[in-house]
Amino acid sequence: MSSSARLARLDHKGSPYLYILPFFLLFGAFGLFPLVYTGYVSFNDWDLIDAGAHQWIGLGNYRELLTDAYFWNALGNTLSIWVLSTVPQLLAALWIAHLLNHRLRTRTAFRMGVLLPNITSIVAVTLVFAQMFGRDFGMVNWLLGVVGIGPVDWQADTWSSHLAIAIIVMWRWTGYNALIYLASMQAIPHDLYEAADLDGASQTQQFWRITVPMLRPTIIFTTVISTIGGLQIIAEPLLFAGSGTPTGGSDRQFQTIALFMYEQGFREFRFGYASAIAWTLCLVIALFAIVNLLLTRRIADEE
């Protein structure tokens, strides 16, 4: 019987590792390896079109990046679009979740409905929005015209293009965040609200004094996730341009970092420089995620 006991012990110790093995294999192949390889490429002058001819240049790409005005421009655009989309998005999501949690008929239909924008193809969504924000025949300009505001060339200006892109992002992600908020709202013990009712607290007071503080971990989670996603935006500005050029408008007014990386990698074929941008973006995101975590934790603590 000792052999079967040994087998059982091996099984006991080994099988958990076996269960999680697929994830680590896939992560290694599609996550870790590209990450490390990109790091290696970023220290080279690497010509993509010339069958990957390359030469080690150390930190050269990073040094160039820090003095590249177009990089800083892209960074600024990314942050601006991120703030414009994330802040209203999360506030709206919170409010929608609150509505869905309480007083609606056919709640299930609405709960499913808010997720619809998220499962629609990003390309389709962006193309439709790009048409709506069209200069000559767009619906938004038509509506503005009805109330007497002159047509806006949405692509032309920095503020207008950022606003339009932020709206596309919001459209896709508000419902998703609302569902996450809703899920954790439902985990809040109901007796808290009953007690508040007995004490005569209003709906608004209950929302700010009970719901929001109890949602603290979820709010931190969604903020961090939205930050990671928001700083990587590429499809929206690329397709918003309508001409397929990755420069983000005539004056790079809506070129994000990810789009800048795409331009350098797949138009200039400077694979090394693009990899340096990718790594810098990764560091920027990590930095923002940490700052965000600290900030949201403090804000939530003060409640």
Place this chain on the structure above:
Amino acid sequence: MRLSRTVRALAAATAAAIMLTACGDSGGSGSDGDTVTLNVNLFGNFGYKALYEEYQQANPSIKIKESTAAYNDHHRDLVTHLATNSGAGDIEGVDTGFIAQMREVGKQFTDLGTERESEYLPWKWQASLTADGKQIGYGTDVGGLAICYRRDFFEQAGLPTERDQVSALWASGWDAYLEAGRKYAAKAPAGTSFFDGGGQLFNAVIGQAPVGYYSEGSTIVVASNPEVRKAWDLSVRAIQDGLSAKLIGSSTEWNAGFAKGQFATIACPAWMMAKIKDQSKDASGKWDVASVPGGGGNWGGSYLTVPAQGKHVEEAKKLAAWLTAPEQQAKIFTSQGLLPSIPALYDKPEIAEYKDPFFHDAPVGKLFTTAAKELKPQYQGPRTGDIQTTIRDGLVRIEQGKQTSEESWTQTVSDVERLAK
């Protein structure tokens, strides 16, 4: 119901193995028994649909699958596929703006030999020839240059509508074209402008210069070539006179501009006629074609290449040669309007006397072959396509009122220098 632990462990291991092998399996190759599938990747409209049928009937073992993408996307995809040495089609279309870039990496393409050299316009043949004498692409069409215009809009604006009179309006050059534009603008039908966009006007004007963005030695001369600055200034003047519909070439808004009739004239290489027919189907008979101010010129035109990474290089070469053969080029001219790159065809009656009913029976055969014969070929360097886009963006900045001509020019020049890095 409990499974033994060993069974569960085994199941997990099997699942992992299946996932791994599933990821390793790539898509099927093109051949299936006796039939060979050839993938043809193109941009815009080459007008080959009917020809594929014909070829497949004559060669039952060949199946042709065409995919098309937008102009910029297509060329970017092709380069990516060349770089990774996988994913390219058996035949890939390449535009004049990108052929020099492909020529630089000639080893990625199959040598198509020298047999057909005598058929082609010499400059068309040269442009796809690598430094070591390898031919990477069969020319399909050349652009030539004319002006397409809307008869109905001209009439409403009180300008002549007959093509000879219209040609005479600007026979003396581009300044006369702008003059006609100002007359048009004074009485223009609501919602229309004289031409489509500054970038496209610029392309036409620079296409007529003996030297464009590159000197023969493949040095970029955008900043120093007076012809570039002349074309820029002319485009800026046209924009400042309010003649531009401010549409960006190859954009969705531009496409809509054809359908909605937002502009009265457009610089019209032969392939633009195919574009007009595609985008403004119900404007048949309203368009007409006049000659271009400033003499012959070229804008665009394409090649068919056979990437070396393909699995059916021989079959692909045969198909590419057939699609670009004189008989087929002649058919495509009469069906789509794409101007042949084989000069022997220019004197054939079915080409030279061809009149296009869509363009109010304009003698497009005569117009374009005459223009092609007069054409002064211009040397194209590796980044021609991207330089064109950069200059277009510069003109768009002026159209959008973001910058003055001088500010935009300075930025454009430095952006072009950046491209050369």
